[in-house]
Amino acid sequence: MSNTSYIFVAGASRGVGQEIAKYLIAQYIKVKALLRTEVAAKGLEATGVLTVIGDALNVDDVERAILGNEPVQAVISTLGGLPTNDDKPDFIGNKNLIDAAVKAGVQKFILVTSIGAGDSVVAMPPQALEALKPVLTLKEQAEQYLMNNGLNYTIIRPGGLKSEPATGNGILTADPRIVGSIHRADVAQLVCRCLNSTNANYQVLSALDKNMIYPGLPEFIEFDLGNW
Template sequence: MTSVKASEENLVLVAGATGGVGQIVVAKLLEKEFKVRVLTRNPTKAANMFNNKVEVVVGDIRELSTLSSATQDVTHIICCTGTTAFPSARWEFDPQPNLIEWGMIFSDSAYRDKKAKNTPTKVDAQGVSNLVAAAPHNLQRFVFVSSCGILRKNQLPFNILNAFGVLDAKQKGEEAIINSGLPYTIIRPGRLIDGPYTSYDLNTLLRAKTGGKLGVVLGTGDTIAGDASRIDVAAACVECILYPSTEGQIFELVNKGARPPAIEWEKLFSQIVS
């Protein structure tokens, strides 16, 4: 399996860069000397977080009209956006719902999407579709962080996780990517652990280590389950773009078994490449 090195021609757009996985993705890209552009609604936060070592573009994946400048001339897109699976403050209710409205939000999906700005439907389905639509036709890779359980939504615990449609929305995002004709890699992590990091310090992110002692297990066909370190998920997002053979692949990632001194991504990918 032949790897590809970063070059001056590579420009990677990271959507969701200030989130738990996205922060580490950016740090790992910089460590490998990729040029990085981050898409954000809060440019000051992003600039401070990454010590002004990235290009910051203001935009919102929920609004297609804001994405043209963000995707211009990029060679790769890594999308690690997302919101909570269950209604929370991150769904951006305006104004804060009262008790009666909370009841409607929990029982009526149409009302829920009308009331909240940041639901899974708007982020993981429509938002990802918008990012796909805005991607340049010569994109080298679109990497998407999805979720385990996409194909097991009728089974525990995924039917509970999908109570408010997060897996349905992730699946629609996956379908938009697959049907676009763009080269892609989809990563379906288990339940995310480790972080998110709130220090907003690039040096801290570069030194980030998984809090557990478990190895990385990759699977296909949505057959595995378990916890997944955000650090390892971020590493997989970056490492997969270095290997042409991971194009067109969908794989799950969880942490299990003894952790070796170093994760051999080339070996792990070679086990899942068909």
């Protein structure tokens, strides 16, 4: 990816999105982020992120952010609603981002969802699936919308997320049956590696820590990102 244009990150105020923004800035890559509050924006601006105040649920806000004066070459979305949110952005927010990315002609769109979405539903224990089903349904709708829009995409489905520092043991697999845990900082590194990986184009991948994969699962092949 070029150093003259921006990577747009949605969901950068917390969690994996925040880790992605921090990691990209550390690599001297320009980052632009859409944030709902001035407080969240100030925190990221201090790290060098260019911020735009707005809501992913508002089409005009999203278009103003992605189609603004600063060229955006790739979009990374980690949008996800909290259990307390009435209006969850998992589908509508991502749909708005995808539509704006199509208009902007971005080179790649990376969508971070969750194991349990789409065909990885087979990896989820029934009790967890029942609890998460409403949000997983929205995430699957976002995945399908992205895959059907002609954009160059990578979909990353992390396992159970932990907040400790990166371990360096994060891996990707195209096998939807595999489940386990991973640190948010390791997900961020895998997502950023996918930006420049042609192998990752048009792929749906699960992200896990190789030392935190649940026992008793079938043998699987680790996805090779190639030269990135």
